[in-house]
Amino acid sequence: MAVSELNKSAIKEAKGVYFLSCNPGILTNKDLLIVILEPLMRDRPLSIAADEILQKGLPYLASLSEYELSVLFGLNEKQSFHLMAVFEMARRMGGVNPDEELIIRSSKDVRDAVSDLKFFDKEHFVCLFLNTKNRVLGRETISVGTMSSSLVHPREVFKAAIRRGSASVIFAHNHPSGDPTPSREDIEVTNRLSEAGSLLGIDVLDHVVIGGDKWVSIRERGLLSIPGGN
Missing domain, CATH: 1.10.150 (DNA polymerase; domain 1)
Known part of the structure; x- marks a missing residue:
């Protein structure tokens, strides 16, 4: 055509x-x-x-x-x-000042930083890169499509984090269905990335799932395994 x-x-x-x-x-x-x-x-x-x-x-x-x-x-x-x-x-x-510092203090701050995800009709997995004071250094889309370990590979995530000099990272992705409940694969991929990050000295602080105007923090649900932590 x-x-x-x-x-x-x-x-x-x-x-x-x-x-x-x-x-x-x-x-x-x-x-x-x-x-x-x-x-x-x-x-x-x-x-x-x-x-x-x-x-x-x-x-x-x-x-x-x-x-x-x-x-x-x-x-x-x-x-x-x-x-x-x-x-x-x-x-x-939108009243966004590109020079204004964005500090992440809660999962709501993460939701606000990635609020555009609710408009996507496909799953988008994004990473927020933070410094030692939890100030956002940048954001990058890692993959588009149903989240799986093959699409969200530690190599791609932490290559970008190292390039930006990140002390920690926070993940977020959307559920086009509108239901933000994390799937088993969401949790497995998150913990796999957390383990990889610990080897590099880059902490995975959270993974927030967006569904419409709702969101769920995998860490707040107690589903994030923190290597060496409780």
């Missing part, structure tokens, strides 16, 4: 979801990006471009310059500037 036909189909589907309810809040992040990108991209499938952007993570993308956006996604100057302007407007409307 030609790119133009693929794009027509993608935008029709996104708009169709909106017009059925007239509520933009039910659109997924991917749907919103497709609508934003529609007037910008003619030679690339919108669905694929949106997936590439979401794989990087919206908070990360919002910090990029116009040039960095253009290099990452093959955009021209006009396209990358438009996208940068959209991110900047969203940041201002």
Whole structure:
């Protein structure tokens, strides 16, 4: 199918979801990006471009310059500037100050830091990197798809943590079903990562599961095994 036909189909589907309810809040992040990108991209499938952007993570993308956006996604100057302007407007409307320190003191702070996960229609496993004072140094999407030990590998998690000089990490992922109850695999993967982190001197502080506006802390449930701890 030609790119133009693929794009027509993608935008029709996104708009169709909106017009059925007239509520933009039910659109997924991917749907919103497709609508934003529609007037910008003619030679690339919108669905694929949106997936590439979401794989990087919206908070990360919002910090990029116009040039960095253009290099990452093959955009021209006009396209990358438009996208940068959209991110900047969203940041201002949300009252987010990129220079403001984000300190994690509770699972609610984690939920607030990854609140965008509730809009994804696929599971996204993200990692927050913290210093010795629990200040967030950065965030990275480790995998997209149903969480498993094959997708969430210690190598990928701790390579990023070492690169950022992290003292500790916190994991979060979403359940598109809206039920934040951790699965057995969620718990097994968390504890496997905790064991790997202990060998590197990087503590796994928690793993928060997001389901809609609800969340569950694996640590607060007493399900996180802390090597050498109680």
